[in-house]
Amino acid sequence: xxxxxxxxxxxxxxxxxxxxxxxxxxxxxxxxxxxxxxxxxxxxxxxxxxxxxxxxxxxxxxxxxxxxxxxxxxxxxxxxxxxxxxxxxxxxxxxxxxxxxxxxxxxxxxxxxx
Amino acid sequence: xxxxxxxxxxxxxxxxxxxxxxxxxxxxxxxxxxxxxxxxxxxxxxxxxxxxxxxxxxxxxxxxxxxxxxxxxxxxxxxxxxxxxxxxxxxxxxxxxxxxxxxxxxxxxxxxx
Numbered sequence: 211x212x213x214x215x216x217x218x219x220x221x222x223x224x225x226x227x228x229x230x231x232x233x234x235x236x237x238x239x240x241x242x243x244x245x246x247x248x249x250x251x252x253x254x255x256x257x258x259x260x261x262x263x264x265x266x267x268x269x270x271x272x273x274x275x276x277x278x279x280x281x282x283x284x285x286x287x288x289x290x291x292x293x294x295x296x297x298x299x300x301x302x303x304x305x306x307x308x309x310x311x312x313x314x315x316x317x318x319x320x321x322x323x324x
Numbered sequence: 325x326x327x328x329x330x331x332x333x334x335x336x337x338x339x340x341x342x343x344x345x346x347x348x349x350x351x352x353x354x355x356x357x358x359x360x361x362x363x364x365x366x367x368x369x370x371x372x373x374x375x376x377x378x379x380x381x382x383x384x385x386x387x388x389x390x391x392x393x394x395x396x397x398x399x400x401x402x403x404x405x406x407x408x409x410x411x412x413x414x415x416x417x418x419x420x421x422x423x424x425x426x427x428x429x430x431x432x433x434x435x436x437x
Contacts, residue, residue, distance in 0.1 A: 305423075315369070
């Protein structure tokens with residue numbers, strides 16, 4: 211069964227450094243998402259992406275964050291200058307369609323900011 | 325953001341019995357609801373969903389019930405198996421053309437052999 215893959219599984223970065231988290235969505239999916247889960251908290255929506263542009267973003271997704279689909283397969287989340295509070299699990303998801311089609315999640319990247 | 329709540333952090337059930345996981349929501353504009361299962365060190369795995377035009381959806385051992393008037397949904401697993409032991413999240417979406425999911429805090433299910 212096709213799946214969403216994320217790399218790396220664990221990223222350790224110094225505060226203030228830039229980090230790029232990578233995702234390969236399911237190949238026929240058109241909608242892409244990033245979520246995060248801070249330890250002990252809920253899974254929270256960050257951003258959705260369709261047709262090469264952001265369709266929605268949360269208040270968490272400030273100017274330090276950006277997303278890109280640099281080629282036909284990868285979908286990346288960049289954090290420009292990481293903060294301690296960015297430490298979390300980051301999940302990428304994709305869906306065929308936007309409405310009433312489930313989003314399928316990758317196994318996540320654990321981001322640890324030192 | 326308390327729009328989706330799972331009030332039971334944990335649940336233990338004997339193998340072969342029914343597991344019932346509950347979820348409440350506050351936003352009447354939600355029109356699509358899902359249940360995900362999550363094992364440690366893995367991402368959420370989609371289990372089953374239901375549109376607000378239905379009150380029940382069944383897939384094998386899993387059934388989701390939606391009570392719109394009570395703003396409540398539940399997941400029934402029958403019969404429960406040890407491999408079902410995981411954290412279960414409910415999620416909701418569909419307000420005003422947004423497709424983001426709002427997740428509950430999760431319920432840890434332990435199925436005892």
